[in-house]
Amino acid sequence: MFRAFIILFAFLFAAPVFAQEESTSALAHLLAGEYEDARALAEPLAEKGDADAQHLLGYLYENGLGVETDLQRAVDLYAKAALAGQLDAQFALGELALKGKGVKQDAATAAGWYRLAARQGHARAQLRLGVMHLQGEGVDLDKARGVKFLMDAADAGEAEAQRDLAIAYLGGDGVAKNYLKAADWFAKAADGGDALASYNLGLLLQSGSLGEPDLNASAERMSDAAEAGFAPAMTALGLLVHGGAKAEGEPADWFERAAKAGDPQGRFLYAVALTQGDGRDEDPDAAKLLVEDLLADPAVDPALKEQAKKLRRELP
Structure with a gap:
C-alpha cells in the first residue's frame, strides 16, 4: 500500500x-x-523554547521554504519540539526515519516516534503504525493490532486510514472478510476526497459482491475518481459508459483522457476506438503510434501487450 504523506499542524495547542x-x-x-x-x-x-515554533521552523528547513534546505537543522528543531511533547514534530521525525531523510533509515526508530504521537491522538501516526503492524515493518507482525490502529485513525476522519481499513475488510487481513464494511469505509474515504477509495468502491459496486451490480452507482464513483485525475478510473468509466451506465461523455472521450494521463489500458482502448472509428474518426496512424508506445513500454502488463500486438497486426 503506497502512501503519500501530509504533515499536519497543531501548533496552537x-x-x-x-x-x-x-x-x-x-x-x-x-x-x-x-x-x-x-x-x-x-x-x-x-529560541525561547516554543515547541510549536520549533516544529514550524523545522518544517521550513526540511522543505526549503523561505530558507535553504537544511535537513540537519530540521532534525535538530524537530527533536527539541518532539522531546517537549509536540506531536507533529514526533510524527515528522518518524517520517524522516522511515524514509532515511536526513537521518539513518530505521523503521523501528520511526515506529517509536509514531507511537509517541499516536498516544496523543495523531491520526496519521496511528495510520503509519497500523500499516507497519499489518506488514511487520519495524514492529511485530500483529494484524489485529494493525487494524486497531487503522480503526482509531479512520474514526478520527483520516481518509487514507479509512481506505486501508476497507482494503483490510476486502481481503480479510486482520479482520473477518466483509464486503459491506469494506464498501462503507471506502465510501467514507471517498467522501473525504480519496480518489483511490472512489475507484475501489466503483469496482465493488459493479462486481456483484454487494448484491445486484449497480453500474450507474459505480459510474458515479468512478467519475469522482476520474475527475480527481486517477487515470485507471477514466478507463473504467469509459468501459462503464460503453456498457450502458449513465455518465457524462462518450467512451472514447474517457479513453482519450486516460491515454493522455498515461494509463496503459486507456491507451489501448483509445487505439481501438481510433482503429474502428468508434466515437472518433478513423485514424489508423494515430492508433499505430499508441500501440507502438505500448509495445515499447517494459512496464505494460504482458497480457495487454499481447492484445496490442494483435491490434498492431490488423493496422496497415
Whole structure:
C-alpha cells in the first residue's frame, strides 16, 4: 500500500501562553505561502523554547521554504519540539526515519516516534503504525493490532486510514472478510476526497459482491475518481459508459483522457476506438503510434501487450 504523506499542524495547542498570538500569526503566514514572514516570526519563539515554533521552523528547513534546505537543522528543531511533547514534530521525525531523510533509515526508530504521537491522538501516526503492524515493518507482525490502529485513525476522519481499513475488510487481513464494511469505509474515504477509495468502491459496486451490480452507482464513483485525475478510473468509466451506465461523455472521450494521463489500458482502448472509428474518426496512424508506445513500454502488463500486438497486426 503506497502512501503519500501530509504533515499536519497543531501548533496552537501546546504553545506557551505568551507565544500563542505570535505562533498563530506564524502559522497563518506559512499556510498563506509567506514563508519568509513565517520564519521571521517563528525563529525568536523557537529560541525561547516554543515547541510549536520549533516544529514550524523545522518544517521550513526540511522543505526549503523561505530558507535553504537544511535537513540537519530540521532534525535538530524537530527533536527539541518532539522531546517537549509536540506531536507533529514526533510524527515528522518518524517520517524522516522511515524514509532515511536526513537521518539513518530505521523503521523501528520511526515506529517509536509514531507511537509517541499516536498516544496523543495523531491520526496519521496511528495510520503509519497500523500499516507497519499489518506488514511487520519495524514492529511485530500483529494484524489485529494493525487494524486497531487503522480503526482509531479512520474514526478520527483520516481518509487514507479509512481506505486501508476497507482494503483490510476486502481481503480479510486482520479482520473477518466483509464486503459491506469494506464498501462503507471506502465510501467514507471517498467522501473525504480519496480518489483511490472512489475507484475501489466503483469496482465493488459493479462486481456483484454487494448484491445486484449497480453500474450507474459505480459510474458515479468512478467519475469522482476520474475527475480527481486517477487515470485507471477514466478507463473504467469509459468501459462503464460503453456498457450502458449513465455518465457524462462518450467512451472514447474517457479513453482519450486516460491515454493522455498515461494509463496503459486507456491507451489501448483509445487505439481501438481510433482503429474502428468508434466515437472518433478513423485514424489508423494515430492508433499505430499508441500501440507502438505500448509495445515499447517494459512496464505494460504482458497480457495487454499481447492484445496490442494483435491490434498492431490488423493496422496497415
